[in-house]
Amino acid sequence: MAHHPEPLHALLFPYPTQGHMTPMMQFAKNLASKGLTVTFVTTHHTHRQIIKARSQSDQVDPIHQDAHNLDLDIRSAQISDGLPLDFDRSAGFSDFIQAVDNMGGELERLIHNLNKTGPPISCVIVDTMLFWSLEVSKKLGIPWISFWTQPTFVYSIYYYAHLVEAQRRSHYKGSGNEGNILIDYIPGVPTLHPSDLPSFFNETDFDSQYILDLFRKSFQSSRRADWVLCNSFDDLESAEVNALMELQPPVLSVGPLLPSGYLKDESCDEEKRNGTTLLTEYDSSEWLDSKPKDSVIYVSFGSLIHVSKAQLGEIAMGLKDSGQPFLWALRPDIVASTVSDCLPDGFMDEMGSQGLVVPWCNQLQVLSHPSVAGFITHCGWNSMLEGISLGVPMLGFPFWADQFTNCKFMADEWKLGFRVSGGGHAGDNKMIDRKVISTAIRKLFTDEGKEIKKNLAALKDSARAALRGGGSSDKNMDSFVRGLKALNAKLRGKED
The missing domain is CATH 3.40.50.2000 (Glycogen Phosphorylase B;)
Structure with a gap:
């Protein structure tokens, strides 16, 4: 036998x-x-x-x-x-x-x-x-x-x-x-x-x-x-x-x-699940559907790092000053487990329909939406691969670990986006002010931004292949x- x-x-x-x-x-x-x-x-x-x-x-x-x-x-x-x-x-x-x-x-x-x-x-x-x-x-x-x-x-x-x-x-x-x-x-x-x-x-x-x-x-x-x-x-x-x-x-x-x-033209919902998310994902598709094509700035700093309340305030003001609609995945513990109020007083009331802040979301679902024009990211490798594979220009805002190296390659070697921060490490306590942030966002909508999208289109095809x-x-x-x-x-x- x-x-x-x-x-x-x-x-x-x-x-x-x-x-x-x-x-x-x-x-x-x-x-x-x-x-x-x-x-x-x-x-x-x-x-x-x-x-x-x-x-x-x-x-x-x-x-x-x-x-x-x-x-x-x-x-x-x-x-x-x-x-x-x-x-x-x-x-x-x-x-x-x-x-x-x-x-x-x-x-x-x-x-x-x-x-x-x-x-x-x-x-x-x-x-x-x-x-x-x-x-x-x-x-x-x-x-x-x-x-x-x-x-x-x-x-x-x-x-x-x-x-x-x-x-x-x-x-x-x-x-x-x-x-x-x-x-x-x-x-x-x-x-x-x-x-x-x-x-x-x-x-x-x-x-x-x-x-x-x-x-x-x-x-x-x-x-x-x-x-x-x-x-x-x-x-x-x-x-x-x-x-x-x-x-x-x-x-x-x-x-x-x-x-x-997310890597082929036709798929079922089951093929879009990962199965290991540790946080409840909020559905933002209705809000994204209400925004023009290539207009929304998506912001997320991942699942682990902590950001000071002061820096979050500057990011918030930079988003406001850019004039672009934004979706921000803002973890409740991003400052600390004991700090729940992360944004400036009255910020979201002032923003109205310009901005939506959620505790967490399905990032791939967001990045694949046609209204998304750019991604402010901590340059964690998963986020960068998702941005590359879905063809979304990135603004690098590294804080920790390999994020600085990833940002260097994304902005300087591959030309897939721009740096928001100047590259100083988190331990330097360098505050990135609102003007730097709003200027970086606007840069996505210039001729330089168009070149970034061309570079991404080629790599998006390579990722699928x-x-x-x-x-x-x-x-x-x-x-x-x-x-x-x-x-x-x-x-x-x-x-x-």
């Missing part, structure tokens, strides 16, 4: 924050569409948030339900991050990131349990920052894949971080002034200034130094991965991708990881799946 091997069973575990879960959820769908069984792991806390955001009962798992509606074999599992469910992970961010670094025992127990009840785990695909999971996988003899949620040029910067840090230590020792430092030795990456680096290289607070050390550990582990997968596409970062292909393990681009319904059958990211996915099957067959042969 012929032996029919069990299907590959991939365990996917994103870092438990919104910006890391979103692309990995779409990757799970893409992987399952290739015939794999997928178990998507969340923490108990994030799983509860997902259920709450979808206004569903605990009896219905949104992750499994969405996959079932698409006829995909994606299962859902939860483990503890070691913190109480009601612990404020935003206010207690230091405690949170340290707790996540100690989840190895939980992950190992989960894998043992899954192996008892279903097809055995064939590989563990984890966020690059979950470096400790490598030892769990190697102990259990399971292939380990590092999943990088940021652009490949940022991967390169961290990969060669030891060179960056050595150069800066040497320079500080010699002059104490970094003004003339040029970072021009990272393969495939154009020349950078220190202010273009991720903020952790430039800030000395505990969280920044802890996270920089976390990245050091993560890249030590990543060098030992069986594969590294990246949420990007080859046409966007061709030089960086080619340079990383020379490394071991090579880095494969498998993006842009957006719900497929990458994921179609035979596209660069689709080929990389097929190559990865073939390699994974071969590796598992080899491992089974050793066991036999």
Whole structure:
């Protein structure tokens, strides 16, 4: 009788924050569409948030339900991050990131349990920052894949971080002034200034130094991965991708990881769901429908960062002075969990129909609306890929982490928008005033803005092509799946 091997069973575990879960959820769908069984792991806390955001009962798992509606074999599992469910992970961010670094025992127990009840785990695909999971996988003899949620040029910067840090230590020792430092030795990456680096290289607070050390550990582990997968596409970062292909393990681009319904002309509603939103999404389509084509400025600073009340006030006045209608996704905790009144007194009453402020929304639905003319963004990588894939000009307003580097590439290298801020890091406490903001908005409607739209149109087509059958990211996915099957067959042969 012929032996029919069990299907590959991939365990996917994103870092438990919104910006890391979103692309990995779409990757799970893409992987399952290739015939794999997928178990998507969340923490108990994030799983509860997902259920709450979808206004569903605990009896219905949104992750499994969405996959079932698409006829995909994606299962859902939860483990503890070691913190109480009601612990404020935003206010207690230091405690949170340290707790996540100690989840190895939980992950190992989960894998043992899954192996008892279903097809055995064939590989563990984890966020690059979950470096400790490598030892769990190697102990259990399971292939380990590092999943990088940021652009490949940022991967390169961290990969060669030891060179960056050595150069800066040497320079500080010699002059104490970094003004003339040029970072021009990272393969495939154009020349950078220190202010273009991720903020952790430039800030000395505990969280920044802890996270920089976390990245050091993560890249030590990543060098030992069986594969590294990246949420990007080859046409966007061709030089960086080619340079990383020379490394071991090579880095494969498998993006842009957006719900497929936004990357093709015809789709069903189920293909536009992500399934892992942690906040309730407010529908703004009726308001957007009331606005002229290419008129609305959409504003969002993502799911994690905090912004001072004073800076929010300047942004509000800049939006007002621009004269353009605006939609602002303004998280209730964007200043702090204890601050609820973020905008100037009477601001929204004064704006009337010019502006709409919502706590959160479906960003892809907004960016794909014909009334949207521009996107004021913190330059988080998910937001940037969404802007690129939907052809929306961007105004960069970075605050933290890789956002400064992303903004540099968006504005200076790819010419897909403009900087609002001058590039100073959040720790510089540089206030961006209303005049700078309103001027940047108006710039979108000039001849320069028209050139930006032309550049975006070409990349929008490339993003879609990458994921179609035979596209660069689709080929990389097929190559990865073939390699994974071969590796598992080899491992089974050793066991036999």
